[in-house]
């Protein structure tokens with residue numbers, strides 16, 4: 001019995017020491033995270049209570065299977081992981097998956113749910129989106145474009161906020177010039193926060209119940225809160241019909257740490 005436990009720990013340690021289970025080449029990883037036409041799935045899960053009734057050995061074996069699965073999909077998918085437990089009542093942890101085909105994200109999640117670990121997962125929220133070329137920013141003045149260049153530098157474990165958004169029909173009825181002017185105002189109101197808030201926009205119309213998934217990383221939550229207040233004051237915000245529900249708040253955490261905390 002003790003021998004089996006030692007072997008299981010050795011197996012997990014081996015997998016954990018094997019480095020991060022991310023997409024194959026770092027160049028492809030960067031492209032998946034920056035190219036348009038990439039599908040993102042946000043999948044948040046809760047651990048069922050029965051998980052904590054398993055023996056330590058059984059939990060270690062179950063977790064090692066997940067690591068193997070991520071390795072298996074690593075040439076097609078960038079997998080990022082977030083700890084939500086303790087900050088969000090919606091879920092314990094979340095995957096953000098990026099792939100060129102949404103069915104790759106689906107295959108990964110189907111396989112995950114088929115693992116021993118997966119049996120103890122309760123899906124809390126799935127959000128689907130796709131990245132697109134900028135609809136407005138390309139027409140901004142050179143000055144505004146220059147001010148927007150570069151992304152904030154955040155620490156290794158920033159806070160992460162995911163906010164889905166739906167706009168009203170009046171927004172979509174506006175012509176491009178009118179929308180352009182309103183988004184420019186949105187951008188100017190937000191500009192001061194670019195050094196501390198990293199952002200990414202996904203389009204969800206038709207894929208989900210929302211029009212957009214907005215994703216942010218920051219070490220400065222009080223600045224993020226001020227940013228939200230500033231954006232609530234611009235005219236574009238009057239076209240926001242639904243914001244959040246759910247808002248997901250967590251911390252970017254290596255999968256090893258999250259799974260280890262679930263294996264403890």
Ligand code: HEM
Nearest residue numbers: 134135136137138163165183187190191193194197212214
């Ligand atoms: C550093 C802060 C931010 C900056 C600099 C910023 C800037 C921008 C820019 C330039 C666009 C236009 C993208 C395009 O050309 O397609 C945009 C779109 C958008 N932003 Fe922000 N933003 C910030 C924060 C936020 C926040 C906090 C939210 C809400 C939670 C938000 C929600 C949106 C949405 C929903 C769109 C898409 C609008 C549409 O296409 O109708 N942004 N933002």
